[in-house]
Amino acid sequence: MKLAALGEVMVELAPQASVDSGQGGKALLAQSYAGDTYNTAVYIARGGVDVSYVTLLGDDPYSEEVLTRLAGEGIDTSAIARLPGRCPGLYMIQNTPDGERYFTYWRGEAPARELFADATRREALAAYLQEMDCIYLSGITLAIMTPEARAELLTFLEGYRARGGRVAFDSNYRPRLWASADTARAAVAEFLQQTDMALLTFEDEQALWGDKRPGSCVKRNTGFGVSELVIKRGAEPVLLQFDGELSAIDVPRVSSVVDTTGAGDSFNAGYLAARLQGTSPEASIAAGNRCAARVIGHRGAIIPRAEYLAVEPE
Ligand code: ADP
Numbered sequence: 001m002k003l004a005a006l007g008e009v010m011v012e013l014a015p016q017a018s019v020d021s022g023q024g025g026k027a028l029l030a031q032s033y034a035g036d037t038y039n040t041a042v043y044i045a046r047g048g049v050d051v052s053y054v055t056l057l058g059d060d061p062y063s064e065e066v067l068t069r070l071a072g073e074g075i076d077t078s079a080i081a082r083l084p085g086r087c088p089g090l091y092m093i094q095n096t097p098d099g100e101r102y103f104t105y106w107r108g109e110a111p112a113r114e115l116f117a118d119a120t121r122r123e124a125l126a127a128y129l130q131e132m133d134c135i136y137l138s139g140i141t142l143a144i145m146t147p148e149a150r151a152e153l154l155t156f157l158e159g160y161r162a163r164g165g166r167v168a169f170d171s172n173y174r175p176r177l178w179a180s181a182d183t184a185r186a187a188v189a190e191f192l193q194q195t196d197m198a199l200l201t202f203e204d205e206q207a208l209w210g211d212k213r214p215g216s217c218v219k220r221n222t223g224f225g226v227s228e229l230v231i232k233r234g235a236e237p238v239l240l241q242f243d244g245e246l247s248a249i250d251v252p253r254v255s256s257v258v259d260t261t262g263a264g265d266s267f268n269a270g271y272l273a274a275r276l277q278g279t280s281p282e283a284s285i286a287a288g289n290r291c292a293a294r295v296i297g298h299r300g301a302i303i304p305r306a307e308y309l310a311v312e313p314e
Contacts, residue, residue, distance in 0.1 A: 012034045078128075139187075168195070258296065
C-alpha cells in the first residue's frame with residue numbers, strides 16, 4: 001500500500017516567549033515546518049504506511065530542510081519538483097490576549113501554487129500518481145492551485161479512480177484562500193464527487209455550507225457519492241456514514257489538551273493508516289482518535305518523532 005499526499009508545506013514561526021527589549025516587547029520565535037497535508041503525511045508514515053509527499057519547493061535552504069525532514073520520516077520525496085529562485089510560503093502564529101492563536105500567512109508566491117500547472121511536469125506526475133493505492137488531498141490543496149490546474153487534477157482523478165485508485169479528501173475550508181465562498185463550494189463539490197473517503201470537520205462544513213446539523217452534511221456528501229464519510233467534531237463523537245449506516249463513535253477524553261493545532265490532520269492520518277492496512281472504518285476512527293490524542297497533548301502540529309513513538313495514548 002502506498003499513499004501520495006498532495007499539498008503545501010510552509011515555514012512556521014511560532015512565539016515561544018516574550019522579551020522586553022526596552023523598546024516594547026519582542027517575541028522569541030521557534031521555526032519549524034507545517035501544512036495540513038504535510039502533517040497528515042508525517043503521521044501516516046509514522047503509522048507504518050508508505051507515503052510520498054507531492055508538492056513544489058524552491059532551491060533555498062528551507063526547501064532543503066523540508067526534504068531532509070521528509071526523508072527523516074521515511075517519506076518518498078521523488079515527486080517533489082524544485083523551482084529555481086523560489087522559496088516556500090511562511091506563516092506566523094500570534095498568541096492573542098484572549099488565549100487564541102492568530103495566523104498570518106506569506107504564501108502568495110509559494111512554489112506549491114504551481115501544483116499540476118505545468119503541462120510537462122503534470123504528465124510525469126500523473127504517471128507517478130497512477131501507481132499509488134490512495135491519493136490524499138485537502139481543500140487547501142485545491143485553494144492554492146490555479147483553476148486550470150484544479151480542472152486538470154479533477155480529470156486525472158476521474159481516470160485514476162476508474163482504474164481502481166482511491167481518493168481521500170478533507171475539505172479544510174479556509175475562506176481567505178478562496179476568491180469567494182461560491183468558488184470554494186463549486187470546487188469542493190466537484191472533488192467530493194471524486195472522493196472515496198471524505199474526512200471532514202463539521203465546523204468547516206458549517207462555515208462552507210451553512211449546515212445547522214450533521215444530518216445535512218451527511219445527506220449532501222452521500223449525494224456527492226462519497227461512500228465512506230467521517231465527520232470530526234472536536235471532543236464530540238465522530239460520525240461515520242458507511243454501507244448505508246450512520247454511527248457515532250466516542251472520542252476518548254484527553255486529560256490535558258495542550259494545543260489542538262493539527263488535531264484534524266493527525267486524526268486523518270491515524271484513520272487512513274489504519275484503513276490502508278485493512279482495518280474497519282469503526283476501528284480506524286479509534287486509531288484516528290488515538291493519533292489526534294497524542295498530538296493535542298503536545299505543542300505544535302508535528303511532535304518530535306521519538307516522542308510521538310514513545311507516547312502511548314491514554
Ligand atoms: P480540526 O483540527 O480539523 O478542527 P477537530 O477539532 O474536529 O478537527 O478534531 C479532530 C479530532 O481531534 C477529533 O475527532 C478528536 O479525535 C481529536 N480532538 C480534538 N479536540 C479534542 C478534545 N478536546 N478532546 C479529545 N480529542 C479531541
